[in-house]
Amino acid sequence: xxxxxxxxxxxxxxxxxxxxxVTALSQVDLTVAAGEFVxxxxxxxxxxxxxxxxxxxxxxxxxxxxxxxxLPAPQARAEHRYGIAFQQAGLFGWRTVRRNVELPxxxxxxxxxxxxxxxxxxxxLVGLADFAGHYPAQLSGGMQQRVAIARALAVQPPLxxxxxxxxxxxxxxxxxxxxxxxxxxxDTTVIFVTHSITEAVYLSDRVVVMSPRPGRITAEIPVSLGxxxxxxxxxxxxxxxxxxxxxxxxxxxxxxxx
Amino acid sequence: MKARVATVVGSFLLTVGVWEGYKAVGNxxxxxxxxxxxxxxxxxxxxxxxxxxxxxxxxxxxxxxPPVWRAVASAVLVTLGEVAVxxxxxxxxxxxxxxxxxxxxxxxxxxxxYVIVSQTVPLVALAPVIAGWGGALSIGPYPWQPWMxxxxxxxxxxxxxxxxxxLRGLHSPTEIEVDLMRSYSASWWRTLLTLRFPAARPYLWTxxxxxxxxxxxGAVVGEISTxxxxxxxxxxxxxxxxxxxxxAKVYTAMFGVAALGLLxxxxxxxxxxLATPAVLRGDRS
Numbered sequence: 216x217x218x219x220x221x222x223x224x225x226x227x228x229x230x231x232x233x234x235x236x237v238t239a240l241s242q243v244d245l246t247v248a249a250g251e252f253v254x255x256x257x258x259x260x261x262x263x264x265x266x267x268x269x270x271x272x273x274x275x276x277x278x279x280x281x282x283x284x285x286l287p288a289p290q291a292r293a294e295h296r297y298g299i300a301f302q303q304a305g306l307f308g309w310r311t312v313r314r315n316v317e318l319p320x321x322x323x324x325x326x327x328x329x330x331x332x333x334x335x336x337x338x339x340l341v342g343l344a345d346f347a348g349h350y351p352a353q354l355s356g357g358m359q360q361r362v363a364i365a366r367a368l369a370v371q372p373p374l375x376x377x378x379x380x381x382x383x384x385x386x387x388x389x390x391x392x393x394x395x396x397x398x399x400x401x402d403t404t405v406i407f408v409t410h411s412i413t414e415a416v417y418l419s420d421r422v423v424v425m426s427p428r429p430g431r432i433t434a435e436i437p438v439s440l441g442x443x444x445x446x447x448x449x450x451x452x453x454x455x456x457x458x459x460x461x462x463x464x465x466x467x468x469x470x471x472x473x
Numbered sequence: 474m475k476a477r478v479a480t481v482v483g484s485f486l487l488t489v490g491v492w493e494g495y496k497a498v499g500n501x502x503x504x505x506x507x508x509x510x511x512x513x514x515x516x517x518x519x520x521x522x523x524x525x526x527x528x529x530x531x532x533x534x535x536x537x538x539p540p541v542w543r544a545v546a547s548a549v550l551v552t553l554g555e556v557a558v559x560x561x562x563x564x565x566x567x568x569x570x571x572x573x574x575x576x577x578x579x580x581x582x583x584x585x586x587y588v589i590v591s592q593t594v595p596l597v598a599l600a601p602v603i604a605g606w607g608g609a610l611s612i613g614p615y616p617w618q619p620w621m622x623x624x625x626x627x628x629x630x631x632x633x634x635x636x637x638x639x640l641r642g643l644h645s646p647t648e649i650e651v652d653l654m655r656s657y658s659a660s661w662w663r664t665l666l667t668l669r670f671p672a673a674r675p676y677l678w679t680x681x682x683x684x685x686x687x688x689x690x691g692a693v694v695g696e697i698s699t700x701x702x703x704x705x706x707x708x709x710x711x712x713x714x715x716x717x718x719x720x721a722k723v724y725t726a727m728f729g730v731a732a733l734g735l736l737x738x739x740x741x742x743x744x745x746x747l748a749t750p751a752v753l754r755g756d757r758s
Contacts, residue, residue: 273652293658305649309671309753322657322667350752 219374219404220247220270225279227265227430239265241429243279249373252397252405254415254422256460262430263408264378270406271299271376284373295323297374298367302382304359306351306366313338313347316366323370330369337365340399357388361395368399375405381414390448393418397443412464416456417443424463434463489523496520521721529721530728541722545708545729552692552704555620556737559627560688564681566628567635574636575643575669576661585640592633596691600626600698619701626695630687638680642673678745685737693730705729 283291320330499515696706
């Protein structure tokens with residue numbers, strides 16, 4: 216079986232051939248294994264969101280190739296091989312919560328009884344079963360983001376792409392949603408963009424550290440913390456990984472980490 | 474609800490109060506400064522009392538005939554028909570233009586200036602031209618009717634707010650919402666139906682209200698400038714001929730136009746209420 220995501224030698228230049236040309240990514244290679252949870256972390260402008268958008272085929276690489284599930288990225292998108300969630304929930308305000316979750320299934324022309332059942336199952340999973348008939352404006356930010364995750368998982372994609380999905384939430388909600396996400400995505404391959412070091416370490420099997428101008432991958436730090444729970448956040452190993460990622464972000468060689 | 478009723482009644486009383494108040498204190502010959510009349514005449518010929526104008530509605534049109542309000546009401550109904558057709562035509566044309574402009578930037582860039590210029594053409598100049606063209610046309614076996622010219626003039630004013638408003642609405646989805654539809658590899662058409670049209674709905678309703686009012690103006694001006702009979706615009710001209718002997722009469726036709734405008738906007742507002750779930754009212758999304 217081919218790896219869920221293979222990015223090879225990808226360069227992305229915006230405004231090519233113009234005086235304001237910007238190299239967002241330079242010769243990036245990244246392979247994500249099945250079931251792996253990979254975080255992309257780095258300062259603003261390091262191209263982490265661009266890299267995610269390339270995998271999603273929301274933008275095309277200037278050079279290099281991106282394959283998802285063994286398919287070229289555009290074909291993977293056409294075949295709905297991934298689910299995606301953004302920093303803003305991006306729910307449609309005129310649709311109820313349930314109909315928002317149904318959206319991707321509706322676009323895949325799933326029979327309405329099936330998609331209704333699936334939407335209710337998913338809302339139950341994210342703890343929002345009682346809010347199916349509400350409109351997004353009636354929900355808190357954290358609840359909206361839960362709906363967005365349910366929507367991203369609706370068609371059971373093998374790959375989940377998340378672009379700072381918890382970036383706009385308060386710390387408490389954030390930690391609760393992190394645990395929920397791990398529970399929901401135990402078997403799903405995930406690429407997760409974040410600028411929070413603790414979030415990256417807590418969630419990931421591997422943290423990919425990027426640096427700007429031009430955007431490139433500077434370090435990859437495998438994380439093995441076993442099954443995550445409340446105690447994990449206070450453990451010494453957790454803090455060691457946090458320090459390791461922080462040093463990598465500052466540009467110190469990873470090997471120097473304790 | 475109580476507050477709204479109070480506002481409506483209050484603003485009505487205020488209007489009557491300002492009218493009668495000026496009549497009481499204003500110079501009957503108007504106030505002229507250096508040969509320019511700054512304030513209008515306040516005599517009974519220029520500004521009849523409110524009760525005279527309202528009373529005129531219930532007096533017969535010609536001696537022994539039905540009261541004036543019947544003539545005004547039936548003329549308003551004729552104009553309402555023209556407004557309805559013009560409004561519908563304008564809405565269809567406006568939405569189609571907006572969709573075409575959203576679809577292709579080139580069309581937006583090329584068309585939008587003409588859409589805007591179209592509204593600067595004086596209607597009084599345009600209406601006879603439309604009537605002239607119409608006279609040479611027939612729709613299948615049905616010859617062109619004068620009221621159709623009036624409806625076209627009404628639609629000419631009505632399409633504009635709809636084209637501009639709906640275009641804004643179609644552009645209103647956020648980048649994230651558009652990206653989401655792309656991630657589902659939804660076609661332009663599917664995106665239009667599931668994202669852009671629903672997102673444009675609040676803009677559409679606002680545009681429809683403006684268009685309804687514009688259609689009334691268009692129909693009244695259209696009737697006057699094409700000389701089409703039967704409607705309230707024409708009635709306005711007919712009644713103003715007796716302005717010296719019967720100054721209150723022309724105001725009865727104006728009441729008719731005002732009532733028509735209120736009726737049409739109320740119909741659109743009612744449609745919006747019916748079509749919008751309670752929790753979404755007064756909300757962008």
